[in-house]
Amino acid sequence: RVAYVNGAYVPLSDASVSVEDRGFQFADGVYEVWSVFDGKLADYEGHMTRLARSLTELRIPIPMTRQSLTVVLKETIRRNRVREGIVYLQVTRGAARRDHPFPAPGTLPSVVATSRSVDFQKAEAMARKGVAVLTQPDIRWGRCDIKTVGLLPNVLAKQAAREAGAYEAWMVDELGLVTEGSSTNAWIIDKNGKVRTRDTQANILRGVTRAAILDLLAQEGLELEERPFTVDEAKEAKEAFFTAAGAFLMPTVSIDGVKIGDGKPGPVATKLRRLYLERAR
Numbered sequence: 457r458v459a460y461v462n463g464a465y466v467p468l469s470d471a472s473v474s475v476e477d478r479g480f481q482f483a484d485g486v487y488e489v490w491s492v493f494d495g496k497l498a499d500y501e502g503h504m505t506r507l508a509r510s511l512t513e514l515r516i517p518i519p520m521t522r523q524s525l526t527v528v529l530k531e532t533i534r535r536n537r538v539r540e541g542i543v544y545l546q547v548t549r550g551a552a553r554r555d556h557p558f559p560a561p562g563t564l565p566s567v568v569a570t571s572r573s574v575d576f577q578k579a580e581a582m583a584r585k586g587v588a589v590l591t592q593p594d595i596r597w598g599r600c601d602i603k604t605v606g607l608l609p610n611v612l613a614k615q616a617a618r619e620a621g622a623y624e625a626w627m628v629d630e631l632g633l634v635t636e637g638s639s640t641n642a643w644i645i646d647k648n649g650k651v652r653t654r655d656t657q658a659n660i661l662r663g664v665t666r667a668a669i670l671d672l673l674a675q676e677g678l679e680l681e682e683r684p685f686t687v688d689e690a691k692e693a694k695e696a697f698f699t700a701a702g703a704f705l706m707p708t709v710s711i712d713g714v715k716i717g718d719g720k721p722g723p724v725a726t727k728l729r730r731l732y733l734e735r736a737r
């Protein structure tokens with residue numbers, strides 16, 4: 457496998473950045489993940505636009521034009537011979553002597569890209585069965601709208617889920633409301649049959665897959681409420697699922713061991729997943 461690192465394509469095993477990279481020392485950087493279908497980037501625009509916004513919010517200089525970044529992504533996909541999988545892009549504030557304030561102007565941001573194949577057949581099999589979710593307290597900072605590489609709370613939540621035999625963790629605020637998944641956005645079909653997901657005024661990531669699903673809901677004439685839901689409402693829901701690049705839309709069949717609906721992926725989740733995949737392919 458091959459990685460792009462600051463202007464060069466190198467074998468992944470040799471790919472490296474400085475130990476004084478601010479991404480490494482301060483999590484001072486941002487990232488994006490795209491799904492790759494048939495060698496092409498899914499939801500290309502949405503992820504690019506969010507990347508630009510994350511960089512602007514953190515005042516990290518835009519490292520190269522959108523066109524050049526696209527070439528890097530496509531070339532990384534091509535050199536890894538990925539037909540179906542993901543491509544990962546990370547931009548940090550660059551390498552500089554360790555000191556909290558921003559480094560001197562002119563410090564070049566670090567740009568790294570990797571890509572790998574994902575067995576979408578296996579993912580499909582998982583989606584047909586549905587997965588378990590574990591709830592965890594949301595202990596993150598106040599700017600979860602920025603896609604930073606500071607993911608320690610997310611890592612701890614996901615690990616807790618895996619140790620409990622669940623696949624994803626849903627994070628819960630102090631009011632008992634679900635914010636989002638550790639690396640996904642959270643959704644339910646409430647007991648009135650309405651599709652519910654938290655609004656993006658809240659402290660969550662504005663998922664690109666989430667936006668695509670909102671379009672599909674409008675197209676299908678399904679009723680939507682962008683309003684937070686409690687863990688109890690989720691446990692009583694007809695259906696539950698989560699969305700992200702790579703996972704697309706994954707039906708959830710239990711939350712904290714409580715069966716959702718009849719314990720099988722629901723019809724709405726199943727249909728939306730199919731529509732999303734048809735649109736992306």
Ligand code: PDD
Nearest residue numbers: 489638639640641661663664665700701
């Ligand atoms: N995660 N919420 C969080 C906290 C996320 O990290 C992600 C994506 C999402 C979904 O966003 P999108 O639909 O734009 O992928 C929501 C990526 C996939 C990751 O960290 O690997």
